[in-house]
Amino acid sequence: MSTEASPVTDQATEQVSVEYSADGHTATILVDRAAKLNALTLTMLDDLAAAARDVAASTARLVIVRTAGDKVFCVGADINHFAGLGAAGMWRDWIATGHRAFDAIAGLRQPSIAVIDGLAFGGGLELALACDFRVIANEARIALPETGLGTVPGWGGTERATELIGRARAKELVLTRRQLTGEEAVAWGLATAAAPKAYLDATVGRLSTDILAGAPLAVQLGKQLIDAAADGAPSRVLEALAGGLAAATADLTEGVAAFREKRTPHFTDS
Incomplete structure (x- = not known):
């Protein structure tokens, strides 16, 4: 529905x-x-x-x-x-x-x-x-x-x-x-x-x-990075910016914790 x-x-x-x-x-x-x-x-x-x-x-x-x-x-x-x-x-x-x-x-x-x-x-x-x-x-x-x-x-x-x-x-x-x-x-x-x-x-x-199943922000950043690369944008610049943004999210903290605890992560898009 x-x-x-x-x-x-x-x-x-x-x-x-x-x-x-x-x-x-x-x-x-x-x-x-x-x-x-x-x-x-x-x-x-x-x-x-x-x-x-x-x-x-x-x-x-x-x-x-x-x-x-x-x-x-x-x-x-x-x-x-x-x-x-x-x-x-x-x-x-x-x-x-x-x-x-x-x-x-x-x-x-x-x-x-x-x-x-x-x-x-x-x-x-x-x-x-x-x-x-x-x-x-x-x-x-x-x-x-x-x-x-x-x-x-x-x-x-x-x-x-x-x-x-x-x-x-x-x-x-x-x-x-x-x-x-x-x-x-x-x-x-x-x-x-x-x-x-x-x-x-x-x-x-x-x-x-x-x-x-992926972290929402990371998925969306990944899409935009690939599209930008196809247009000739340098990955060394954009990946640094996108990685810095991802590093500030709760989803990265959750993803690392889930990896260490050998469980499925629960992403919250934050």
């Missing part, structure tokens, strides 16, 4: 399209436009950014990104919403809004897990790539097929895919529009784990348990 919920509505239809909820230490962002295969609109992108702000302001230690429906995670951008924007509209509104939304998710201090239970194409895959981890169903398919439509990935897909799988693989993904299965996504390095759809939630649960 969720302990708090903050639905955000699609202004065009007045129906919930993105919902933020929290249960204990875990927050969930749900994209719910199943009737349209969870295709993303400008309003939904704004809603995703708002949901990310809700997570950032919360005491959650982990965020799960899910979508509604049985066979589709997200087919990406709603073509009917961007086809008539023109060059200026694409540059000023469509691309910029998507980057703000996905960067807000990627920039969260809390680790994030995307649960890919079906097709994740284009912007749908880019949404998943903005998360720290991707757990995918074996039966799912992922792709960046935009060149077949006459355009290119626009919401960070080229950058994040290249960071994960390298330049050659990213070119194969984008230029050939190749679709990967869940197991192929793991083999390529685009996904963390794959499982039959019936066991997907159990796989997410195990990963969540492992993340939540």
Whole structure:
């Protein structure tokens, strides 16, 4: 049972399209436009950014990104919403809004897990790539097929895919529009784990348990250090600062005590 919920509505239809909820230490962002295969609109992108702000302001230690429906995670951008924007509209509104939304998710201090239970194409895959981890169903398919439509990935897909799988693989993904299965996504390095759809939630649960077992501040500092290193920041400086901050926490005292006493630590996020 969720302990708090903050639905955000699609202004065009007045129906919930993105919902933020929290249960204990875990927050969930749900994209719910199943009737349209969870295709993303400008309003939904704004809603995703708002949901990310809700997570950032919360005491959650982990965020799960899910979508509604049985066979589709997200087919990406709603073509009917961007086809008539023109060059200026694409540059000023469509691309910029998507980057703000996905960067807000990627920039969260809390680790994030995307649960890919079906097709994740284009912007749908880019949404998943903005998360720290991707757990995918074996039966799912992922792709960046935009060149077949006459355009290119626009919401960070080229950058994040290249960071994960390298330049050659990213070119194969984008230029050939190749679709990967869940197991192929793991083999390529685009996904963390794959499982039959019936066991997907159990796989997410195990990963969540492992993340939540760490000291909250240390986990969040670790995420930020790795992201900063990927951007070229010197670890000798940032690790010293982060280590100094961690040294001042009660959780480090508890972690050392638990190690010496050969017991499981009880972290309090302090």
